[in-house]
Amino acid sequence: MQQEPLSSKSKTPLYKQLKVSLTKYIEENLVEGDVLPIEPEIEKMYGVSRITVRRTIDELVVDGVVRKIQGKGTFVESKSIVQTAGTITSWTEEMQRQGKEIQTENTVLMEMEPTQKLKKKLQLSSSEKILCLKRIRLANGEPIAIMINYMRAKYVPGLLEKGLQGESLYETLEDEYDIRLSKANERIQARNASDLEAIELRIPPQSALLHLTRVSYLEDGTPFELVEMSNRGDRYEYYIDLDGRNKTKTNEGKG
Structure with a gap:
């Protein structure tokens, strides 16, 4: 050196x-x-x-x-948490795969009336309720993400009373309710942290965030949850493998 x-x-x-x-x-x-x-x-x-x-x-x-x-x-240390896109994995599983020590703070689980956005995204009936799970997720003692899961309450009876059985929501869904998510649609956008997000993530106001919105579906195609996750821009990145361009034939010179 x-x-x-x-x-x-x-x-x-x-x-x-x-x-x-x-x-x-x-x-x-x-x-x-x-x-x-x-x-x-x-x-x-x-x-x-x-x-x-x-x-x-x-x-x-x-x-x-x-x-x-x-x-x-x-x-x-690895400065960034690398999330590999393309497969539905829980945040807990991804952090464990990368050798991170995970913690959760400020867990809130409550039943709520769905907003119009949730009704539309999850195709809810007029009488359906939603369970909202909000958590601050830490890797190696450092706040990395604010995660909010909105789930259709009728598919997870008793979850409000029992709570999570460990760090991973998806493991609880699989073990306790035999719920397996078959596909999801994800949207990622860059924005600045709100004052509350900056406090919860212990970062300066207006810091860069990567905001993820995901709708996950059951095996029969029913939308089950909407996830809102705000990730620290200085600690989080996404990795995506892309296929090559398909070759296309042209008809140049042909009438």
């Missing part, structure tokens, strides 16, 4: 200079899961104090660049 020189004469504090240098090194040379040199090595390479090194690494932890594991070291 070749360090960039730090200047004690600069107006920029040493820990901030070190943070810039370490961040650049990580971006250019390391990938998720790689380990950083131990603190004494960084201290020696840059000629700074242990306090400066620890403060820098603590800031990198807060920024989500690295992760400290007691007794093992400091490891490079």
